[in-house]
Amino acid sequence: MARSKTSKAWLQEHVNDHFVHQAQKDGYRSRASYKLIEIDDKDHLLKRGMWVADLGAAPGSWSQVAKRRVGDEGRVFALDILEMHPIAGVEFLQGDFREASVLAQFTEMLDGRLMDLVICDIAPNISGMAVIDQAKSFYLCELALEFCADWLKPGGNFLVKTFQGSGYNEYLQQMRAMFQTVVSRKPAASRDRSTEIYLLGKGKKP
Incomplete structure (x- = not known):
């Protein structure tokens, strides 16, 4: 089957992408690593010994990235519906x-311990219908926020990928109700054409 012009353009961009090449060089599984690295370098979210949940x-x-930065003293718990090849020191549940x-x-894996940081770079399966995809995305973001309500310690931080558009302002207000400060981040590894924007909730309210 011949590739469409859109898929050819994406492939060409991917092949020439600086962050794709850097990820291969640094041993990361995708260019998304550099989004978290840039945000963490700016906001100092990951510290040695932390307990982190990656949704x-x-x-x-x-x-x-999280495991490299929290070190052997820290713990990283990961969850996804998709299969994930093992990462040394990361405790993974598929579901x-x-x-x-x-x-x-x-x-149960968390063993009753509240998290220092929750990170969430999740995106729904794309249908191609913007309204539906946007709604799916914010539903997942809301579930992640509910997880924070139960499992993020007071004073802890939450980093989540959102998309500008319908539902964004409402979700922003929900985060402001839970955190002392909420800021937005658009790292360099996030492609310019993408509407994705990362929201960082700092200091979960008691």
Whole structure:
């Protein structure tokens, strides 16, 4: 089957992408690693010894960054509906965190300990219909925020990928209700044409 002009353009961009080449060189699973690296370099979210939950973790690039930065003293728990090849020191559960039974299994892994940081680079399966995809995305973001309500310690931080458009302002208000400060980040590794924007909630309110 012949590739469409759109897929050819994407492939050409991917082949020439600086962050793709850098990821291969540095041993990261995807270019998304550099989004977290840039944000962390600016906001100092990851510290040695931290306990971190990575929601929507596959293929594991954010978990890789998190584990390297929290060190052997820290722990990283990862969850995704997709399979993820093992990462040394990362505890992974495959399952759909929209299901209560999966969340129950995940929280068992946490062993009653509240997280210092929750990170979420999740995106829904794309249907191609913007309204539906936007709604799916914010539903997942809301579930991640609910997870923070239960499993993020007071004073902890939350980093989540969102998309500008319908539902963004409402979600921003939900985050402001939970955190002392909410800021937006658009790292260099996030392609200019993408509407994705990362929201960082700092200092979970008691």
